[in-house]
Amino acid sequence: MNAIIDVANITKNYGSSRGITNVSFQVNEGEVFGFLGPNGAGKTTTIRVLMALLRANSGTAAIAGMDYWQQSVEIKKITGYLPGELSLDPDLTGGQILEYFGHLRGGIDQTYLKQLISRMELDPSKKFRQYSSGNKRKVGLIQAFMHRPKLLILDEPTNGLDPLNQQEFVRMVQEVRDDGRTVFLSSHILSEIEQTCGRAGIIREGKLIKVGGINELKDIKQHEVIITFTGPAPIAAFQNLPDVSHAEALQNGDAVRLTVTGSIDQVIKIAAQYSIVSLKSSEPSLEDVFLRYYEGDGTVLQEASNVSQ
Amino acid sequence: MFLNNIYLKTLRSFRIAIFGWGIGTGLMLYVVLLAVPTVIATPAAKADLITLAKSFAWLAEPVDVATPGGYTTFKYGFLILVMALWPLLTGSRILRGEEERGLMDALLSTPHSRTSAALQKIAAMWTALLSMAVLIGLIAFAGGINANAGISLGNALMFGVNLAIICGVFGGISLLVSQFTLDQRSASGITGGFLLVFIVLDMAHRINPSWEWVSRFSPIYYYNLSKPLIPSYGINFGAIAVQIVLCAVLYTAAVALFMQRDIGQTIPLPKWLRRSQKQQTIAQALPERNWSLQSVFARSIADTIKPGLWWTLGIAGFFSWMVVVVKQTENSLNALYAGSPTLVTLLQKVGGTNPTVNTALLSTFFVFLPILLMVFTVTQASAWAADEENGRQELLLATPKTRLTVFFARFGALTTALIFISLVTLGGIAVTAQITGLGLNSGNLIAATLSVIPQGLFIGALGYLLSGWLKTSIDTGLLSFLLLLWFVITFVGPELNWPDATLHFSSLYYYGTPLANGLPIGNLLEILAAALLCFGLAAYRFTQKDIAR
Known part of the structure; x- marks a missing residue:
């Protein structure tokens, strides 16, 4: 591409x-x-x-x-551009602003513009100063999209x-x-x-x-795996696994919570050797990745740098 | 320390203004006080000055003009016009301006009542005004000592205090008006209009004593009733009390309205005054063919029209009125002028060589034409800098327009406005001269009104250039300072017999006295070249710089 x-x-x-x-x-x-x-x-x-x-x-x-x-x-x-902070003439209406930028871009399809205004539920007859921050954002978005x-x-x-x-x-x-x-x-x-x-x-x-x-x-996020066993949880069996960064016993020793970095393959294989009541793996959310990258943890940053761009 | 409470925080934001306005105004007084011995060097000169001052009595009441205090009071009769600008802008800013910028919401989310927040801000404004008063008073006192004027420290300080109180009145008007407007600029503009109206009302009784009842409607009338720099005249405490009562009424009303209304909104107008808002369809709300939305230049012109028209009205109106006044005083001045060689010299210094009486007198006023036009230009240059600072250039420069296009469009709109103001002023003066029968050289009149355009272009280009590096406030401050400096050099320099080289430092020098002596082509080309140089550098800088946010 x-x-x-x-x-x-x-x-x-x-x-x-x-x-x-x-x-x-x-x-x-x-x-x-x-x-x-x-x-x-x-x-x-x-x-x-x-x-x-x-x-x-x-x-x-x-x-x-x-x-x-x-x-x-x-x-x-x-290019269509929406700045982070939108500052426009407060005395112009939303409609006037959109037409102005439309003209500066050499003219725009008015039908498409009206569609965008309807989709974003913007009242273009109000002055920019009267708009709420959300409505101001809508004006910015429409002007960014309106010339396709x-x-x-x-x-x-x-x-x-x-x-x-x-x-x-x-x-x-x-x-x-x-x-x-x-x-x-x-x-x-x-x-x-x-x-x-x-x-x-x-x-x-x-x-x-x-x-x-x-x-x-x-894929580079940490998975949280909770395994409940029929008997005492074999916590020692998981503690030394290379991908497990943290292991702790739960529920009177019948369950274990593991923090896994990378693949959970080894964890599943070890767990399979025991009688299991349930296994719950929380889907990694992007939020976790985000937070992790901003922890300032050097190890994590090093890992990240190895990921192909 | 200055961030401990609203009062100190607000006062902190006034610190530059306190010193700038206080010391600047004080120095203006100081310089004129020093000039007095030169102006009244001989008994004949003294007598001429007294007679001349009487001819200008409609502008300012001449009392003991042959003394340093009297001359300074007379010469700075218009001082209120300059000094009122700060409170006029500040009064509209402290509440409405804060609301416009969204700062009031944050401020009122702290455990402070609206009354407390408003009063602390008002107190800070008054502290700033009184601080300026002290600075002005102290500098005037020092000038008085040097000029052996016999002005006591108490009187010098009272001069500042009287000035601060009348400024406070205009701050109060601005604050009150801002409760009815959605933006700070409108409140300042309306108050500026009130200022001009009150100045004219105050003049009424000096033009015709039987109109004194009209003047009493102007707060400036009460300000002028005290003349503390003139030892024989002194202070009218009753008049000061009237101003204080007026202040109390204005500020109480403003705070009371502020307490009642929604933040970010205005006091609701009665139904019959409200503009009806019809529901528009999307198609109706999209003015595709509106001329002002077709290009950056058209938009810039549209943005300039409103302030431009007000300035045109003010400048053209003022100079047309001057024609009427000069015509009225023509006969008395003819006799005066013919019998007084000293007065001839005095008028020639500011009015040009060997003009007729009316032309010489009108020519002395024409020094204000480039100044007024330049003040307008400074407001426009300031708007250019502010637009970038406020992020208004961001989206504009994201459209397929070159930076030069945007720059040329904005400066082009400013140039158009300058040409428009000059042409209307020319037309206004020509028509008034025709109606009143005042004889003026047509060629010189055209030169005098149109040669101010390069002056405006120069300060405008300089403002645009400085905005390439400086913040709006500093850019505007520097331009204002330059204007003040040029004004002092041109207004006082000849009286002090300053060398020609010093007078060259003022842009106004290059304007010359075209109404009396015709167009100084060489000077005009020099100022035009300076304007072009600044314009070129400003344009280059704008194409290369990071756009501020």
Whole structure:
């Protein structure tokens, strides 16, 4: 697949405060790529570099084969952008804002625009200053989608949206993906990434620490396995297994709770040697991955760096 | 320490203003106090000054103008116009501005009542005003000592206090008005309108003494009843009391309304005053053909229209009115001018060489034309810087428009506004001169009104250039300081016989006296070249810089 976004060793410094350091990743055409990170990690800086709002100190970035800085106008013709913090003329109505940006983009399909407004349940006759934060977000989302861009760059798109609108947003992203177009979205909401993205990158303290498929991210998570035995739990049998990082006895010694990193194959094989009442393995959630990556645990980071990008 | 409570936190945010306005205004007084001995160097000059001042009595009441205190009070009769700007902006900011930025929600989520929050903010504003008063008073006192003016410390301080109180009145009006507007800018604008109306009302009794009852409706009338810098005139405590009572009423009403209304909303207007809101369909709410939404330039023009029209009305109106005033005083001044060589010299210093009386007098006022136009330009340059700081450029620059396009569009709209204001001013003066029969050289009038455009372009381009590095507040502060400096150099420099080289530092020097002496082509080209240089550098900087958020 062709990479529509190709970022290589981008560094952006803000003097004494942190920016991003040697960030590299690719986003393929037609995929939905998530960009995860806590506040201040460098998500917005990366996005603003891609939009040529910031100039990188070093490194290169290309969108659709075009240099992010030299050919930014050409890039913006094929891009829809939603900034993290939306600031627009408070005295214009939502409708006026959408028409204005429509004109700046060389004209848009009015029918499609009306559809988007209906889908997002926006009242376009209100002034921007009168909108709630959720409605302001809707204006931003509609203007990003309304010209059917080849690439959508969305910075925390669902901030402030109610659950129904969030679901509508997910459907809109899926439609874009089905249409063969690309979405690059940043978020700290893992369920949103899980629902919408095929791949994701995790950024922390300005450094990209992991890029991989959503399933790859799940595979490196810790599994929690609770096994209840008919008799006393053979806890010693599990304690020395290489993938078990923690084992403890439960329920008067009849059950054991294991924290497993990687495969649970060995655990199943050992457990099978005993009489079991039940076995419960909790499905790893992306939330766990996220939290784990931001624990600051060096071992984990080392593991992550081994995952192919 | 300054973050311990709302009062101190608010006061902390005023610290630069306290020193800037306090010391700046104080120095303006100081310089004029020093200039007085030069202005009244001979008995003839003294006599001429007294006569001349009487001709300008409609502008400010001339009392003991041949003394340092009297001359300074007379010369800075318009000081309220400058000083009221700070409270006017601050009064609308402390409550409405905070609400607009969403800060009031957070503030009122702390265990403070609305009354307490509002009163602490008002107290901080008054502390700032009184601090400015002290600085102004102390500097004026020092100037008085140097000029041997006989101004006591108490009177010098009372001059500052009187000024602070009238400023407090305008802060109160602004605060009260802001309870009825959704944004801070509207409240400041409306209060600015009130300020101009009150200045005109106050003038009424000086133009015609029988109109004194009209002037009594203006708080500025009561401010002018005290002249503490003139030892023989002193302080009218009754007038000060009137202003204090007015303040009490204004602030009590504002706080009472603030207590009653929803945060982020206004006091509900009566039904008959409310604009009816018809339910619109999506199609109706999408103004696809609206001219102002077609391009960045069109949008920029639309954004400039409202303030631009107000400024046009103010500037064109003021100078047209000046024509009427000059015509009215023409006869008396002709006699005065013919019999006084010293006065000729004085007028020539600011009005140009060998003009007719009316032209010379009008020419002295024309120094205010580039200043007013530049003040308008500073507000627009400040809006450009603020738009970037507030993130308003973010989405705009995410559209397929080059940064240069956006830059040119915004500066183009500013240039259009400057040309419009100048042309309307030219038209207004020409028509008024025609109606009143005041003879003016048409070519010089065109030169005087249109050659202010490069002045505006220069300060505008400089503001755009500085915004490439500086925050809005610092950019605006520097531009305001420059304007003040240029004004002092041009307004006071000739009286102090400052060397020509010093006068060159003022942009206004390059404007010259075109109404009297025609267009100084060389100077015009110099200021135009400076404007182009700043414009080029600003454009280059904007294409290269990181866009702030």
